[in-house]
Amino acid sequence: MFEPFFEFAFMRRALVGCLALSLSAPPLGVFLVLRRLSLIGDALGHAILPGVAFAVAVFGLSLLAMSVGGVLAGLAVVLGAGLAARGTALREDASLAGFYLVALALGVAIVSASGGRIDLMALLFGAVLAVDDPALLFMAGTASVTLIALAVMWRPLVIETFDPGFLRAARGRGAVWHLGFLALVVLNLVAAFHALGTLMAVGLMMLPATAARFWSASLGGQVVAAALLAMVASATGLTLSFHADVPTGPAIVLTAGALWLVSLAAGPQGSLLAQVLRRPHYAG
Amino acid sequence: MSAPIRLADVTVAYRRHPAVHHVTGEFAPGSMTAIVGPNGAGKTTLLRALMGEVPTDQGRIDRGGIDPRAIAYLPQQAALDRGFPLACAEVVAMGHWGRVGPFRRMTPEASGRTAEALAAVGLDGFARRPIATLSAGQFQRVLFARMLLQDAPVVLLDEPFTAIDARTTADLMRVVARWHGEGRTVIAVLHDLEMVRAHFPDALLLAREAIAWGPTPTALSSANLFRARMMAEAWDETAEVCAHDETRRAA
Numbered sequence: 424m425f426e427p428f429f430e431f432a433f434m435r436r437a438l439v440g441c442l443a444l445s446l447s448a449p450p451l452g453v454f455l456v457l458r459r460l461s462l463i464g465d466a467l468g469h470a471i472l473p474g475v476a477f478a479v480a481v482f483g484l485s486l487l488a489m490s491v492g493g494v495l496a497g498l499a500v501v502l503g504a505g506l507a508a509r510g511t512a513l514r515e516d517a518s519l520a521g522f523y524l525v526a527l528a529l530g531v532a533i534v535s536a537s538g539g540r541i542d543l544m545a546l547l548f549g550a551v552l553a554v555d556d557p558a559l560l561f562m563a564g565t566a567s568v569t570l571i572a573l574a575v576m577w578r579p580l581v582i583e584t585f586d587p588g589f590l591r592a593a594r595g596r597g598a599v600w601h602l603g604f605l606a607l608v609v610l611n612l613v614a615a616f617h618a619l620g621t622l623m624a625v626g627l628m629m630l631p632a633t634a635a636r637f638w639s640a641s642l643g644g645q646v647v648a649a650a651l652l653a654m655v656a657s658a659t660g661l662t663l664s665f666h667a668d669v670p671t672g673p674a675i676v677l678t679a680g681a682l683w684l685v686s687l688a689a690g691p692q693g694s695l696l697a698q699v700l701r702r703p704h705y706a707g
Numbered sequence: 708m709s710a711p712i713r714l715a716d717v718t719v720a721y722r723r724h725p726a727v728h729h730v731t732g733e734f735a736p737g738s739m740t741a742i743v744g745p746n747g748a749g750k751t752t753l754l755r756a757l758m759g760e761v762p763t764d765q766g767r768i769d770r771g772g773i774d775p776r777a778i779a780y781l782p783q784q785a786a787l788d789r790g791f792p793l794a795c796a797e798v799v800a801m802g803h804w805g806r807v808g809p810f811r812r813m814t815p816e817a818s819g820r821t822a823e824a825l826a827a828v829g830l831d832g833f834a835r836r837p838i839a840t841l842s843a844g845q846f847q848r849v850l851f852a853r854m855l856l857q858d859a860p861v862v863l864l865d866e867p868f869t870a871i872d873a874r875t876t877a878d879l880m881r882v883v884a885r886w887h888g889e890g891r892t893v894i895a896v897l898h899d900l901e902m903v904r905a906h907f908p909d910a911l912l913l914a915r916e917a918i919a920w921g922p923t924p925t926a927l928s929s930a931n932l933f934r935a936r937m938m939a940e941a942w943d944e945t946a947e948v949c950a951h952d953e954t955r956r957a958a
Contacts, residue, residue, distance in 0.1 A: 579809040592780045642792045
């Protein structure tokens with residue numbers, strides 16, 4: 424069953440890359456869920472498309488150009504939405520929706536204008552063969568940078584997520600942590616899209632994060648659970664993708680989705696089973 | 708002892724309509740003042756102006772050299788996610804922020820102070836309890852414990868006892884009295900006039916304008932309370948530009 428990983432170098436590269444991102448993307452997803460921004464990952468997944476498409480149209484299939492283009496487009500949307508939300512009466516989710524829809528349309532326009540030179544399916548849903556050595560290094564590097572950054576900004580990020588008013592009163596630079604956090608989200612989505620595609624990359628970030636809620640009542644526990652679930656989904660999904668001849672993105676996300684459903688049904692914290700299973704109550 | 712917090716002709720407006728209108732007066736250092744007034748009287752706005760969270764349209768606030776960062780502020784019914792996966796001690800420990808900031812180490816001594824703060828609000832043994840399991844009153848105790856750690860010279864409380872039972876209110880009122888005893892300046896928005904008369908030496912009766920500001924028994928006279936009640940809650944859509952401003956500009 425696991426022979427493709429022994430036989431093929433590209434499968435090993437894809438596995439290592441996805442495992443690396445499983446360590447960094449789902450913890451970001453946990454914070455997105457807690458900030459009630461679960462759908463923002465989706466928006467940002469769309470937002471990086473024009474940057475990538477533009478890079479491909481101009482520079483060809485260069486990893487560096489595509490990554491820089493994706494990150495720049497994502498950051499532009501994050502910053503634009505953040506500034507619009509802070510400077511005007513528009514809420515952040517509404518301004519983000521505006522920006523990403525424009526970005527998505529722009530991306531599709533660039534793809535079609537470049538006339539077949541860009542494989543839209545690979546861009547949206549990923550291609551396991553896209554994970555060459557530079558892409559693998561980029562994914563591993565992104566995971567390392569993200570984990571270090573999360574460790575450094577953990578305290579302010581937790582406070583800013585739980586009680587932004589408290590941090591504002593203490594002049595704790597809430598906007599810096601918020602935008603830094605969203606920049607990490609963009610970076611991870613760009614790193615993940617080489618293997619998973621811009622649309623499916625969000626799944627590896629959000630599904631384990633929403634499932635983690637059913638496994639632990641503490642923030643640290645949820646972060647660890649999300650990373651573990653994502654690693655299981657990556658390994659299983661890649662195997663499935665090879666044997667069933669499904670693109671890697673949907674295969675990994677479907678596996679993550681199955682794990683999410685299992686967690687929702689039978690996880691130890693607040694799942695359906697935990698509610699149905701009436702255990703005897705304590706005396707006090 | 709530091710200088711008083713002075714308000715000189717302070718007006719704060721939303722869409723040009725004043726929420727706080729030409730308020731002048733001062734909070735003496737170490738004083739304990741209740742801000743009383745009907746809904747829409749500008750009480751919360753005044754606290755936010757004291758915090759520097761909303762700009763004044765006119766007049767100025769002199770905090771007597773106190774850094775706004777050193778003011779502890781408990782917003783009204785803090786709109787916090789009570790299902791957030793944090794334990795009580797983790798929320799309380801946020802009160803160390805002024806000393807440890809984003810990066811400095813949380814020392815064992817600081818952790819000890821966290822436990823003491825929990826005990827001081829009657830939550831001994833709650834350190835590891837998830838906040839999701841707390842009642843509204845217990846959660847308010849947690850927020851008070853966090854303020855204890857802030858060790859702030861000025862404490863602002865916005866309706867701290869709304870939807871809180873009598874016993875919790877009495878316990879938390881003891882914490883407030885302790886802050887007053889330690890020489891901190893306490894300013895609290897309250898609706899319970901009995902409580903104000905019993906515990907707060909000074910009162911500011913606000914109805915956008917300061918109807919009365921001084922010792923509680925005189926400030927909350929029935930004549931003053933009647934005047935405050937007469938204040939219309941709605942904006943006057945057809946209001947002229949404030950004549951008070953015109954005379955000031957002419958002067």
